[in-house]
Amino acid sequence: MSSLRSVYLGLPRPVWTLFAGTMVNRLGYVVTPFLVFYLGSRGVSTRDIPWVLGALGVGNLLGPALGGLLADGIGRRTTMLVGLLGTAAAQGALYLAPGPVTMSGAALLLSTSGATVSPAAYALMADSVEADRRQAAYGLFGWGINLGTAVAGVLGGFLAAHGYWLLFAVDAGTALGYAAVVLALLPRDRQSAARPGGATSDADGVGYGVVLRDRLLLSLLGLFGVSLFVYSLTESVLPLAIRDAGLSPAVYGAMAAVNAVVVVVLQPMATARLARFPQLPVQVGASVLIVSGVALTGAARSPLAFALTVLLWSVGEAAASGIAAATVANLAPAHARGRYQGAFGWVWGVARCTSLTLGVVVYTDLGPGVLWTATLGAGLAAAFGTLVLRTRMYALTEVADAPPEAARMVATVPLPEAEDEGDKAVTC
Template sequence: MPSSFRGLPPIVWTIFAGTIINRLGYLVTPFLVFFLASRGVTGADTSYVLGALGAGNLLGPAVGGILADRIGRRPTMLIGLIGAASAQGALFLAPGVWTMAAAALLISAAGSTVSPAAFALLADAVDSDRRQRAYALFGWGVNIGTAVAGVLGGYLAAVGYWLLFAVDAGSMLLFALVVAVRLREPKHTPTTEAATDGIGYGVVLRDRLALLLLPLFGVQLFVYSLTEVALPLAVHDSGLSPAVYGAMAAVNAVLVVALQPFATAWLARLPQLAVQSAGSALIALGVALTGLADGIAGYTLSVVVWSLGEVAVAGIAAGVIANLAPAHARGRYQGAFSWTWGVARFAALTLGVATYTTLGPATLWWTALLAGTTTAAATLALTTRVTRRTTHTLAA
């Protein structure tokens, strides 16, 4: 194991292992369109269910951040995992489009409450110097589980869609068992700030530096999310088969799983925001190169470029936000960050696709390049303020 992950406490490794288990069951969402078609749901009705799934990712993080600070990290994770597992069964058994949409909303809302609580728990468990590495390990677990799930899902779907739901729900319940048995709620000493800040997001909204960083990270996440949304459209419009997109996804998975631990160890010696800015610019360049690709070689090059950027930025944004947060509000800061991530993905699904189909692919690729590089430069410009703030927080 690379040195970057050595010395992390057992709680971090427990969350890492549980995350792999959970993501191994990430099967329903990638195959949801195919499942809906098997139930006779097509066209506009499909968009209602997918829209509800996206909307849940906006609701869940906000609720999860508040619950993590209010009732605790561990109970919030259990509520999210058990709730999402129950919703999987509800979706499979739903008799109509609107009940399917309601179940899809619950799946994503409950499932996305877990990340703010898990991220806050990681921040509680390690000091500021190791948080980026802890978050990078968490992200590595996501990628390992997702890569295996991509292969497993195709096989199970061919046997029967009920298996997708059973494995997805089962993996969530197994992670919940890990949380219940292996994790312990950290003890927090009540403070004056905790009493005066209340339980809402006012503590984040009053933080000017966080309000500068979150939109910048949001735009960068939007550009990255185009790899899941616009890339398959581009591959399709090039006359290539869906298997080519599957191969591109495999290239990304292999690169990230193989390189991330070593990249984290090597890049840990460099200033975090400098690495974040460089990686975000690399992602933007890779996404923009999609517009120049017209064959397998071109698409492979673009995937390699943005995958290297993805490897570079792993865990940095979440770590920076965690270092800005007072101890009593870590859940809400991570809730705000997770909500930003949800908004970015929702915008990619809506604005990104609309730009591609109405204004043309070139407009989307140039916009991605400009947005990614501009926000990378703006993030780098905040280095001094972030360093001064985090140094002061640690000294206090």
Template sequence: MVTSFRGLPRTVWTVFAGTVVNRLGFMVTPFLVFFLAERGVTGSDVGYVLGALGAGNLVGPAAGGLLADRIGRRPTMLAGLVGSSAAVGALYVAPGVWTMAAAALLLSATGMMVSPAAYALMADAVEPARRRHAYALFGWGINIGTAVAGVLGGFLAAHGYWLLFAVDAASMLLYAVIVAGRLEETRPEAKEEAATAAGSGVGYGVVLRDRLLLLLLPLLGVQLFVYSLTEVALPLAVHDSGLSPAVYGTMAAINAILIVALQPFVTARLARLPQLRVQAAGGVLIAAGVALTGLADSIAGYAFSVVVWSLGEVVVSGIGAAIVADLAPADARGRYQGAFSWTWGVARFAALTLGVTVYTSLGPAVLWWSALAGGVLTAAGLLALRARVERRTTAEPTTYTKPSRETVAA
């Protein structure tokens, strides 16, 4: 195994394996528009279902982070996985638009409960110096599974959309089995909570009182918004260039191949550098790649832009979640990761709404230049916060649950 991930606790490898399994079945959401068209859902009705799907991305992380601290990481992951599996089935059998929207809301909300709990669990089990590696491995698993699911999903859809729903639901249940059988609860004990974060309570007040985190999350959110444009505005640009949908599929494949091939090596090379500096540089690289989309009008041009922002994606992988974990009190890690995942949900929702509106109303050039400016400005903001973040994480290191020798992967 690649040295950058060697020595991580078994807990992290178990989450990685479950994530790969789960993402191998991630097929319903990418093909949802095609499924809705087959069911006769068109026009504004499609917007209702997709809007509900986006709204769940805002509800799920907040609930998942809160529950991870209140009832535990493992029960929250199980509830999210079993709930999203049931929601997939409900979406398939839903008889009308509003029942489809309700099922879509449940699907995204329960699915988004899992990540904050998984992030908190890994923060509990990994020392601060290795958290970025753990989160990068988690992201690597997402990309491995997604890359395969994209190809497999197209094949299954041609033989019946029910296969997409069946495989998606089965992958969630299989991940739940892995969680139930292979993971142990890591939530800090009450006496440790009192020692590390007295008065943090059970709500999100502890997050809202953290001024440094409240400065950091919007900056990360803008970077995530710029990155999310690759899923939203890139296909619009490819279409407007007169190229076929297959070209966008090729671009997605280039991105997946680069991530899977480069992630372990880049993580190892950059691990010793200051995290916020790397995050800032990677954010600028992503923004530059997105901006280059506006100059592309051929397959080669789009491929070059994808290579640039994909390299930025590799550079920043795992850093945001690791910084948030380092800032969090031990008993509030779930809520801190819930706030981070919520920021991600807001960014994607904004890309679907604001990003598309700017592209269609003000013109593509405005969006591309705005993305570049946003990337540069947020990088400057992150560098301005570097001293405060380092001072706090050095002076007040958070505790973690040290793994036993038996739980460390060879």
């Protein structure tokens, strides 16, 4: 308990506000998981359903990029309000849409608006928290997402049984509730939203050029993308593996419950316990657990075997929580934090989209053995590839006349003599 208090107590008010608002909002995350059932109840044909679901996927790519631009351009708080109000409006539009074409447009608006919020929230946390405490802040934020989503799964089933309109009403209501929390409790955007803290960089402009010029970040995002693709297979291919083992859909529901319980219970304690260690080795170790658990899915045949694989990658998920987002935040110049987080969110969207397409195609056309073997090799390579980047980060500390970009990266890496301070640098 003392470690929990030392890690989480003292986090500033905006972090706790974002935690509470996000958890409330995720309690209403009930439309998307049941969307296929709703579309069927509206008479949408099997041929047209993929267009609506595809629109959701496209929005998950557009939203983070747009959110990052807006967060640095018009401000964090304003961007969150735009996204949350847009989400509420899109819920109503999707429920009232008369056909597949209008449903697809509403679905695109829904996922784009929803995905716009996170880059602004992550950037605001980076503005509010010192570098050595960002991993705890992002871990707390992620825990709120997981907790709310776990409850939403149960709530959604209950609401759907009493009328699909309740799903849309609750989802829109929680988005509006989060917007009210943001409006009432978060600080107003600074006068120069694009450059909080007075930082200026005319050469960076307002687009993603500042991100594309950061080669270290791009390398990290590439490695993160592989790891996130591996993790996303738990959402896209795990159901197929369970089906092909001759097990019922209820088994997949049970696996989702195992993951939710493990992460919700372990994540706060894991973050508190592991905060004293260098974060790069923690990230690598957690990634190995995730990759191993996902790859071992190929050997599972019984509910117990599947549960053991889920337990393994869920422990890794809990241990790694917040580290990647904190790494991105620590690499970002103050005026571009929104775009850096937008790029990270975009990588998340690409990973999910790729797992639903390439992952499923490899599994069905080339065979499960090919997918799980490739997953193990690529995942381990990505995990240990981050150790090479750590060497590059340390090398920057050797340069006496390092440029400003190097100086901000040095802040994320402990000097060797700082090990007795806990070596709490946030790295990938």
